[in-house]
Amino acid sequence: MTSIHQVLIGAGQTDAITNIARNLQKVLSKIGSSKIYAKNIAPGVRDVLPLYKYKNSGSKNEVIIFHSSDGDPDIHKFLNAYSKTLVTIFHNIAPSESFENIEPERAKRLQHGWQELKSIKSKISLSFADSPYNARCLEEIGYENIEILPVGIDANRLKKIDPCPAMSHRLNRETDGPLLLFVGQAVPHKQQETLIQMQYLLSHFKGIASSLVLVGPPTLPILNAAALEQARRLQVPNCLFLGQLKDSELATLYSRARIFVTASTHEGLCIPAIESMAFRTPVIARNCAALPETIGEAGILLPEEAGPEFFTEAVSELLENSSLYNQLSNKCEEVTQEYDIGRNEQKFLDALSKIL
Numbered sequence: 001m002t003s004i005h006q007v008l009i010g011a012g013q014t015d016a017i018t019n020i021a022r023n024l025q026k027v028l029s030k031i032g033s034s035k036i037y038a039k040n041i042a043p044g045v046r047d048v049l050p051l052y053k054y055k056n057s058g059s060k061n062e063v064i065i066f067h068s069s070d071g072d073p074d075i076h077k078f079l080n081a082y083s084k085t086l087v088t089i090f091h092n093i094a095p096s097e098s099f100e101n102i103e104p105e106r107a108k109r110l111q112h113g114w115q116e117l118k119s120i121k122s123k124i125s126l127s128f129a130d131s132p133y134n135a136r137c138l139e140e141i142g143y144e145n146i147e148i149l150p151v152g153i154d155a156n157r158l159k160k161i162d163p164c165p166a167m168s169h170r171l172n173r174e175t176d177g178p179l180l181l182f183v184g185q186a187v188p189h190k191q192q193e194t195l196i197q198m199q200y201l202l203s204h205f206k207g208i209a210s211s212l213v214l215v216g217p218p219t220l221p222i223l224n225a226a227a228l229e230q231a232r233r234l235q236v237p238n239c240l241f242l243g244q245l246k247d248s249e250l251a252t253l254y255s256r257a258r259i260f261v262t263a264s265t266h267e268g269l270c271i272p273a274i275e276s277m278a279f280r281t282p283v284i285a286r287n288c289a290a291l292p293e294t295i296g297e298a299g300i301l302l303p304e305e306a307g308p309e310f311f312t313e314a315v316s317e318l319l320e321n322s323s324l325y326n327q328l329s330n331k332c333e334e335v336t337q338e339y340d341i342g343r344n345e346q347k348f349l350d351a352l353s354k355i356l
Helices: 016-028 072-081 104-119 132-140 165-174 192-204 221-234 247-258 271-278 291-295 308-320 322-339 341-353
Strands: 003-010 036-040 061-068 084-088 122-128 146-148 178-181 209-217 238-244 257-260 283-288 299-301
Touching: 003 072, 016 036, 016 061, 016 341, 036 104, 036 209, 061 072, 061 308, 072 104, 104 238, 122 132, 122 165, 132 146, 165 247, 165 308, 178 192, 178 271, 192 209, 192 221, 192 308, 221 238, 247 257, 247 271, 247 341, 257 271, 257 308, 271 283, 271 291, 283 291, 283 308, 291 299, 308 322
Parallel strands: 003 036, 003 061, 061 084, 084 122, 122 146, 178 209, 178 257, 209 238, 257 283, 283 299
Antiparallel strands: none
């Protein structure tokens, strides 16, 4: 019997990589036994097994799919010891230099992630990258014959979920004007402070009564606290920090958002932007990493070093230029067709069949 299991470094309730693994598990279960294992599992996650419970099935047709996104010595030791077919899906690894002055241990772990990925290269039978940018990153460390495929990504997943009445009520009560949405972790390269300064400029210098909603886990509490303090000191109006949300709450936000904004300087793909475009919501982002490939013609790309002034002008232009807004909104549907989960999962199985 064929066994195809997935290994993650960490698994959460709603994080993107765990959701990708869940989607792939449904497909892999059609051709054999399939489980998800992880080194670190968040409380409440019941569909992922601890890595220490993994047992070699003894089957010749056994495959491990490793989702690469960080460094971890225990995962590296496990993969090095694994003697059967090994596949990797590369989601990219955050830039370590962003963490050096804030969380040095994490910076080292990220550096080790690249070293570990390079060291297991000879063991990998098949490599997937979920964006051309990620494929180029793999090529730079010597990987070849990389399949570029956004596997397990369902752009429309939140459109299938009923909105949350409580979140709708909260937005009615606490926001005003067009809603500007950011979804992502509180980590250095996301640069939430740029968006807070943008909201300040929109209010105080443009006279635009917009609302900025920031969603995502406070991965680094010190950064989350600094962002909150900045908003307080600047007295930024209509700036909401909602933390990590349930999918129904997130679906409500995407359906209400006028523009999705991100000041991130590093993305391997940017799934929140994809989910936003599924709601026909244009994106404003920096022209760096995988963002140009992800957004295509469905948004405005700013210079890589763009500050809050650039974001302010871009938001102002989109809100005032209905022709441009409609043009970008119409492009959203075209761009998100590239993330058709059924078609991409079949391509994934076709590629996998070559090594089974």
